[in-house]
Amino acid sequence: MPWLEETGVEVAVLRLDLIDPLISGNKWFKLQHHLHAAEAACAAGVISLGGAHSNHLHALAAAGKRFGFATVGLLRGEPQDTPTVRDLHAWGMQLHWLGYGGYRQRHQADFWQPWLARYPNFYPVPEGGGGLPGARGCMALREMAEAQLASIGWDDFDAWWLAVGTGTTLAGLVLAEAGRRLVYGAAAVPAGHGVEDNLRAIFELAGENDQGYRLLEASRGGFAKVDTALTTFVEQVEVGSEVPLEAIYTGKALMALRLYVVAGNVARGTRLLFVHTGGLQGRRATHLNIAHPGGTPGLPLESDHFHE
Numbered sequence: 001m002p003w004l005e006e007t008g009v010e011v012a013v014l015r016l017d018l019i020d021p022l023i024s025g026n027k028w029f030k031l032q033h034h035l036h037a038a039e040a041a042c043a044a045g046v047i048s049l050g051g052a053h054s055n056h057l058h059a060l061a062a063a064g065k066r067f068g069f070a071t072v073g074l075l076r077g078e079p080q081d082t083p084t085v086r087d088l089h090a091w092g093m094q095l096h097w098l099g100y101g102g103y104r105q106r107h108q109a110d111f112w113q114p115w116l117a118r119y120p121n122f123y124p125v126p127e128g129g130g131g132l133p134g135a136r137g138c139m140a141l142r143e144m145a146e147a148q149l150a151s152i153g154w155d156d157f158d159a160w161w162l163a164v165g166t167g168t169t170l171a172g173l174v175l176a177e178a179g180r181r182l183v184y185g186a187a188a189v190p191a192g193h194g195v196e197d198n199l200r201a202i203f204e205l206a207g208e209n210d211q212g213y214r215l216l217e218a219s220r221g222g223f224a225k226v227d228t229a230l231t232t233f234v235e236q237v238e239v240g241s242e243v244p245l246e247a248i249y250t251g252k253a254l255m256a257l258r259l260y261v262v263a264g265n266v267a268r269g270t271r272l273l274f275v276h277t278g279g280l281q282g283r284r285a286t287h288l289n290i291a292h293p294g295g296t297p298g299l300p301l302e303s304d305h306f307h308e
């Protein structure tokens with residue numbers, strides 16, 4: 001990328017989008033401990049929540065189908081037909097549409113009660129596979145990245161850069177680094193969406209203080225809001241580097257990095273590790289549907305439909 005060559009900053013990409021065709025990106029790591037806990041509890045299945053394009057529900061349904069456990073998805077809003085929802089159906093996930101008001105109840109203490117009465121002994125996984133178990137799963141990313149450094153001729157790197165939704169993945173990296181390398185989180189959600197609260201809760205439960213990260217605003221006017229500069233950037237990255245991004249998380253995160261680097265905030269010679277957190281299945285419903293030409297071009301993106 002010319003903006004990296006000009007500023008003398010090096011970026012390596014940890015391609016979590018490549019680890020599995022379906023349980024892709026950070027989802028593999030965020031789900032791992034939740035699924036182990038469900039298994040240890042001899043749960044009858046796993047129940048979770050998300051939007052009509054949710055990467056999280058998509059990965060959970062794929063895991064249920066592959067490993068043979070029942071899944072239930074509670075969806076935001078009114079019934080919609082999206083490529084993601086079609087996959088959820090096809091993989092046997094039982095779906096319930098909660099409306100928007102109903103979905104907003106998800107943080108209430110008694111939210112799960114009626115669902116667990118309806119699906120006895122199901123294991124509830126919080127939105128996006130979050131919480132401390134989700135973060136613990138992401139701690140493995142540090143070793144995974146370090147083990148591959150030699151293959152690109154690096155002996156070390158200076159800091160991490162990644163997209164933030166709930167903050168779970170970032171929290172895992174901060175816990176794994178324990179203050180060694182700084183973790184930059186480019187927030188795909190605007191301020192006031194609870195990222196700081198989520199992080200505080202995870203660090204408190206883990207008994208760690210929350211040193212070692214910086215949160216940057218990267219939502220570009222709102223969650224899932226997409227502008228032409230962003231889509232053009234994502235297309236340029238794909239053409240220039242063959243790294244496919246989606247606009248909502250990874251595209252905004254890399255664009256925020258470009259702005260940060262070009263503004264002179266990063267010293268020449270710095271080595272950054274950008275985590276590709278996956279989410280490419282979500283592109284099928286957008287005009288960045290480069291890899292899936294059969295999808296719906298130009299579908300308007302509404303924040304409520306995407307956030308998980």
Ligand SMILES: Cc1ncc(COP(=O)(O)O)c(C=O)c1O
Nearest residue numbers: 165166167168169249277278279
């Ligand atoms: C593709 C993608 N990247 C990044 C994130 C953000 O991860 P986290 O919620 O752990 O901050 C998500 C989901 O929330 C996602 O689907």
